[in-house]
Amino acid sequence: MIVEMNQISKAFNGNQVLNGVSFTLEKGEIHALMGENGAGKSTLMKILTGIYPRDSGDIMVKGKNVSYTHPKDAEEDGITVIHQELNILPELTVAENLFLGNEQTVWKTGWLKTNEMNRLAEQQLADLGLRVKATERAGNLSVGKQQIIEIAKALMTEADVIIMDEPTAALTDREIDTLFEVVRGLQKKGVTFVYISHRMEEIFALCQRITVLRDGNYVATKVIKETDFDEIVRLMVGRELGGRFPDYDLQPGEVKLAVKGISREGEFENVTFEVRAGEIFGIAGLMGAGRSEVVESLFGYRGIDSGSMELDGRPVSFKKPIDAIEKGIGFVSEDRKSKGLIVDFSIRDNISLTNLNAVSTSGMMQRTKEQQLYETLVTKLGVRTSGPHQQAKSLSGGNQQKVVIAKWLGIKPKVLILDEPTRGVDVGAKKEIYTIMNELAKQGVAIIMVSSELPEVIGLSSRVGVMFEGKMLTILHRDQLSEEAIMHEATGGEKHVRQ
Incomplete structure (x- = not known):
């Protein structure tokens, strides 16, 4: 040894x-x-x-x-x-x-x-x-x-x-x-x-x-x-976990967010797709293909040089994240500790950050409202915590990710963007997050998910847009999804789009 x-x-x-x-x-x-x-x-x-x-x-x-x-x-x-x-x-x-x-x-x-x-x-x-x-x-x-x-x-x-x-x-x-x-x-x-x-x-x-x-x-x-x-x-x-992914029974509805030919120099070009209420739209591709850059631009982290977006059929333009938040778009970033949480803040404070209007009156924080929001979301997502004052950095990876999701659920999002939603999360917590995502979609939330884990993309998505060198050249429907099909397109396979 x-x-x-x-x-x-x-x-x-x-x-x-x-x-x-x-x-x-x-x-x-x-x-x-x-x-x-x-x-x-x-x-x-x-x-x-x-x-x-x-x-x-x-x-x-x-x-x-x-x-x-x-x-x-x-x-x-x-x-x-x-x-x-x-x-x-x-x-x-x-x-x-x-x-x-x-x-x-x-x-x-x-x-x-x-x-x-x-x-x-x-x-x-x-x-x-x-x-x-x-x-x-x-x-x-x-x-x-x-x-x-x-x-x-x-x-x-x-x-x-x-x-x-x-x-x-x-x-x-x-x-x-x-x-x-x-x-x-x-x-x-x-x-x-x-x-x-x-x-x-x-x-x-x-x-x-x-x-x-x-x-x-x-x-x-x-x-x-x-x-x-x-x-x-x-x-x-210490128990049976059941299937890795929830049974697929989503029924996508009307188009919630339409992305039309958006480009940003040096990062992505002419990206077009739609995401519907009640569906999980996956985005796959190799590193450097522009996946995160695209979704960050949808949320206003980055600007776009050309193209347009429509939310509920109406033109929208987000210059910064607060613009997107006010329109009902939430964003779970790939790096929860630098962009998703203030790790030295309490769980309750992290949840309140994106929900200040809901927990304040005339600009004054209302602790009763804040506590009610905390209790509602922590219970709904099953966050395991010792209490509202526990620092976010002391939580496990899975519970940190649930807190990041919880703070966006407070705004009652129309569209929820998740970039690598289960990165660094254990198998039990993954299953819980998958279930949360599936339930949100059933409630009519339009979900955009970027993931490097192909089984995750295939197991959850209604459709998958595959990116290659900054372009979304292919959109695969659920009956077309396999690891081989996604990797074929992600490495520059047949260049066709079927909406």
Whole structure:
């Protein structure tokens, strides 16, 4: 065993988050670590890498007892981690982020080898399928491209053990395939991986063993070839979950939002589609195809250079998000922690932010109204919380996402745009969010969903617009949907549109 963790326990402020958990890694394996949000996966890995001290238990690495007090200690022993939360410094260049803390310098002088680092940065990223200039400001890149930079930085350490916490959450299928090729190549060289993900398809495609945690307790370790999706779900949630997606029984009605030939220079061109009341319209495509840019423009985050939109048959133009909100359009962004929530605010305050008119009188906040709105929405969406004053940052990923959705339900939206609605959310919470989306559609809300998870797109959507290089050239109806059909169009297949 390259790593042995025995009877690890950890509590925060009296809250027991790990209770006697054991976990082992064999050299050269890819080992999945799974569990619902809050099960203790990330905490266990943070203890292994010296971010948190353990309360009790033992850790053996390469046969020696260790007790790291800083991640640098773990790195020196060959253990590195790719965290779920991005650690990119947006004002630095791509190369500066990659070499931060490991800069190459001219011997004795301290002068940076800038050109050499730029060259190596571009080479490393190209190996992962990302071609960007090393001198590009990192903050200018999309979330997905920033995630690839984080992955590249970890791979450059030449570690013996690499911990990957939701590494593909912001990646497209093509980028995931490239990453898997790199991981398998390193595995053949003896590198060991801990792979934390909520995506079952990835786990069963990549890993050899899987360990499941639930509520801070060790549940089981299974050989991938000897288990299946349903068993792992039962182990994770402690109950039968049923089908992954709600039964499709939507009945789309009248056109709610019509998008006609909108363009934005350098991002998307001549995009046309309609979304109807009571339907879920999916938008698929590879990273860089313009999916997020299009929906952000619908909401007023970005401007459009040409084209038009109609809401309920009437022309509309949104210069900024407040214009869209006032017309009954809500937007769940792909990055909930920087654009969807103020994480240091309470749950109640986050919900109130988009509903100030409903919770105030003559410009004065009314706590009674605010509390009523909070209770109504938290109950409706099943948010698990200790109370209205709980900070958003202390919630699990699934419950954070429910709060983001809740704040938009308060405006009683005509159109709800969801960009990657289940990113970083566990399998149980995903099912709950799918059910919420389906119920909203049944109530007549027109839903636009951008997702990189093809099973999600296929399982929920009435129709899917597939984007390729900034253009929506194809709209597939439900009876045409398959992963093969979507990927064919997303990579530049037949260029036709059937509304």
